Amino acid sequence: MKIAVFMGGISSEREISLKTGKAILESLIRQGYDAYGVTLTKENLLSAFIENEYDLAYLALHGIYGEDGRIQGLLDVLGKKYTGSSMTASAVSMDKNLTKYIAQSIGVLTPKSYTKDEIKNITAFPIVVKPAVEGSSIGLYICNSLEEIEEAIKNSGDKEVTIEDFIQGDELTVGVIEGESLGVIRIKPKNGLYDFASKYTKGMSEYEFPAKISEKAYNIAMKNAALIHEKLGMSGISRSDFILRGEEVFFLEVNSCPGMTETSLVPKVATLKGYSFDDLTRKMVEKFK
Structure with a gap:
């Protein structure tokens, strides 16, 4: 099975996608998979999927034209297999407003x-x-x-x-792989807000996992992350973000293709289940064999 790892793209998260793709490609090669990388730009955003040879597209793309269902729809038309969520699940989960309506309809607490x-x-x-x-x-x-x-x-x-x-409280995140919640991380940004700089600047945030919160709150976050993953019809890896205020766990959003570098949040929390980075990438591709 030949695997093409697609990374880059044209969204505002391009640089993060390149880091994700590089780490995933190195992991696959390390495990003996026949894999190579494809860097997407504005010029080859369409042609790269048509002209390259591959049995499986490993999508390491974040943001628009990657995580929003459009690339997934293209691959469906081409009859190509790909990792992660379907076109519909990707499109719905990318829209924070639509996702919140669905979360509310299944009893998940969200900010007003x-x-x-x-x-x-x-x-x-x-x-x-x-x-x-x-x-x-x-x-x-x-x-x-x-x-x-x-x-x-x-x-x-x-x-x-x-x-x-704006809900004042602790930032929590839960990784899910194929419906299994991996654990809860509590994020402690040093500037008080988990913004772009806090996410991607080394030393700007501390990560506590498993999160030292009440058992009740921990279980709610775990349950609701798996529930969101299931009800949105997601596949592969997702990551749900929450705010904890007292014992209230507010759902904020879900990512259908979260960052997957060696230091990203999902690989961190996956260690609580005994999964290595290589275990995660292998789980993403082994069902296509």
Whole structure:
């Protein structure tokens, strides 16, 4: 089986995708798989999938044109097998607003949301404004007034945004592989906010796993991450993010293709189940043999 690891792309998360793809490719080669890397750019975003030879596309792509169902749909048309979630599950999970509606419908607690038409009725602050289909905390604003909300929406341009209550609490994340919750990490950003810099700058955040929180909260996070993965019809690896306030566990979003470098969150928490980085990449491809 020849495996092509597709990485890069044209989203704002391109550099993270390149790191993810490199780590995955090295892992596959280390295990003896016939694998090679394909770096996607604006110029070859379509042709790379048509002109290369492969039996399985290992998708190491983050953000738009990679994690939002469009590439998955292309591969479906081409009749090619690929890792991760389907076109529909990828598209739905990429949209934070749609994902929140589904989460609420199955009893998962989420922060209160607002439409653009409802912002003038907001009386309690802070409020979070963020793009509905971006990741890595890119374009995230913490607003303390109506004027700041309006400015954040304006700065987002024509992008769909998520507008929700800012929940003060501990940042939690749960990795899931094929429906199995791996464990809970508590994230401790040194600047108080888990933004892009805190995620990708070495030493800017501390990670506690297993998270030293109550058994009740731990179990809720584990259960709801698996539930989101299941109800959205996701496959392979996902990562759900939560905020813990007291004993309340608020679901924020789910990633259908989370970062997979040797120091990323999912590989960290997978060690709680005894899985190595190589175990994770192997699990992603072995079902296609």
